[in-house]
Amino acid sequence: MKDSRQTKSFPASSRDKILPSKGRPDLWQQQLVAARSATENTPLKESGVSLYVHFPYCQSKCRYCDFNSYAWTGQNMEAYVDAVLQEARSVAKELLPQTVFIGGGTPSLLSPQLLDRLLRGLADISGFVHSSKETTLEANPESFSREKASLAKDLGITRISLGIQSLRQEVLQAYDRVHDPEQALKALDAAQEVGFAHCNADLIFAFPGQNPEHWWQDLHTVLASGIDHLSAYELSYEPGTALTRLNQAGRWPAENPDHCQALFEGTRQACHQAGFGGYEVSNFAKSGAACLHNLVYWRSHSYVGLGAGAHSWYQGNRVQNLPSPEDYLATIQNRGQAIQEKQRPSPGTLLFEILMMGLRLPHEGVNLDRAEKLTELDALEYFGDPLSSLLDRKWLCLETGSQKERYLRATETGFLLLDEILLQLLPDDSNSPARKAQ
Numbered sequence: 195m196k197d198s199r200q201t202k203s204f205p206a207s208s209r210d211k212i213l214p215s216k217g218r219p220d221l222w223q224q225q226l227v228a229a230r231s232a233t234e235n236t237p238l239k240e241s242g243v244s245l246y247v248h249f250p251y252c253q254s255k256c257r258y259c260d261f262n263s264y265a266w267t268g269q270n271m272e273a274y275v276d277a278v279l280q281e282a283r284s285v286a287k288e289l290l291p292q293t294v295f296i297g298g299g300t301p302s303l304l305s306p307q308l309l310d311r312l313l314r315g316l317a318d319i320s321g322f323v324h325s326s327k328e329t330t331l332e333a334n335p336e337s338f339s340r341e342k343a344s345l346a347k348d349l350g351i352t353r354i355s356l357g358i359q360s361l362r363q364e365v366l367q368a369y370d371r372v373h374d375p376e377q378a379l380k381a382l383d384a385a386q387e388v389g390f391a392h393c394n395a396d397l398i399f400a401f402p403g404q405n406p407e408h409w410w411q412d413l414h415t416v417l418a419s420g421i422d423h424l425s426a427y428e429l430s431y432e433p434g435t436a437l438t439r440l441n442q443a444g445r446w447p448a449e450n451p452d453h454c455q456a457l458f459e460g461t462r463q464a465c466h467q468a469g470f471g472g473y474e475v476s477n478f479a480k481s482g483a484a485c486l487h488n489l490v491y492w493r494s495h496s497y498v499g500l501g502a503g504a505h506s507w508y509q510g511n512r513v514q515n516l517p518s519p520e521d522y523l524a525t526i527q528n529r530g531q532a533i534q535e536k537q538r539p540s541p542g543t544l545l546f547e548i549l550m551m552g553l554r555l556p557h558e559g560v561n562l563d564r565a566e567k568l569t570e571l572d573a574l575e576y577f578g579d580p581l582s583s584l585l586d587r588k589w590l591c592l593e594t595g596s597q598k599e600r601y602l603r604a605t606e607t608g609f610l611l612l613d614e615i616l617l618q619l620l621p622d623d624s625n626s627p628a629r630k631a632q
């Protein structure tokens with residue numbers, strides 16, 4: 195499974211080759227309308243808080259994965275579930291979260307008994323069954339059956355997110371995934387047969403040397419499978435992964451950037467044609483089906499994280515738990531919490547983070563007035579010349595909302611250059627206003 199906070203950008207040198215407005219000047223506007231439709235009627239409160247629960251074990255470790263996840267080799271899952279519930283009693287009692295996300299790792303690896311124990315326990319402690327507008331369970335095809343889907347639904351799960359990644363056996367094997375294409379399609383069916391109205395599939399594109407036709411076939415099959423949400427990520431070579439080691443040894447050379455750009459833009463267009471609005475760099479949803487929990491991250495609303503390595507952003511503090519499940523367990527059992535780091539970000543850091551997350555939403559962008567309330571910094575003054583220059587180059591634009599609030603958004607060109615935009619807003623010059631305020 196991929197991280198909703200992953201960034202995506204392409205080299206400035208080749209952006210002109212892939213701008214869809216070339217020959218279709220209306221397409222970007224149509225995509226923005228579809229993105230708005232994906233997020234309309236999303237009942238999130240700015241003052242609300244969300245709950246994330248991390249389950250760190252997987253059946254095996256995928257080659258490309260740099261998440262805090264570990265191959266399960268007999269570790270005590272029951273003790274882990276009990277530790278999460280103990281932590282919940284410390285930090286999430288009567289939290290009444292507006293969304294819940296049980297992620298990993300592979301939470302569907304839990305036995306029915308432990309899934310029951312975890313979800314009933316969380317419901318008793320946090321009250322989520324009454325408050326949550328969306329409760330997602332991440333699952334992988336090899337550990338997701340019709341029976342487990344049915345149990346999850348009975349226990350308050352409202353949305354399933356399935357790690358499909360590819361429908362090609364050779365690609366799944368190369369990734370060291372443990373499921374096959376048939377299991378992937380069965381898992382998609384199982385979720386819908388038991389009545390989940392909200393179902394996401396994760397896919398990865400730009401497998402080295404893959405015939406592009408195979409990607410388009412996979413994409414169309416998954417889009418037509420009855421899901422209402424798709425996350426499509428480019429294969430990335432993260433430090434420390436088996437994939438990167440192979441790449442450095444001369445195997446698995448990355449696809450060239452032009453090809454990746456063409457796949458990215460073609461994917462956006464295919465999703466658009468299938469009725470899925472691209473409301474975030476890598477995320478596409480039918481009308482009203484955007485992932486509420488991930489919108490909480492992109493809009494910089496509050497969330498509490500439970501479990502090994504989980505992050506929280508709550509009451510002005512950023513907290514990260516100990517990443518190792520063993521350390522997490524031992525520390526929770528002794529102290530009830532397992533905090534590795536707790537920080538109150540400086541106003542400048544917070545403002546930068548708000549921009550970094552919000553610019554990923556092409557139709558929303560960043561509400562600068564809300565950002566100013568949170569940080570007491572005016573973004574236009576704070577970022578000064580670098581931001582003016584991005585506005586002049588039309589990589590960013592300023593718009594006014596219905597309440598006269600100011601929004602900063604990426605333009606069609608800028609949307610493909612988000613990493614570069616962020617680099618310009620945080621230059622490594624220690625005299626820059628952005629640096630000084632941190």
Ligand code: SF4
Nearest residue numbers: 195252256259263299
């Ligand atoms: S299933 Fe694979 S990609 Fe997902 S968290 Fe586990 S190891 Fe990582």
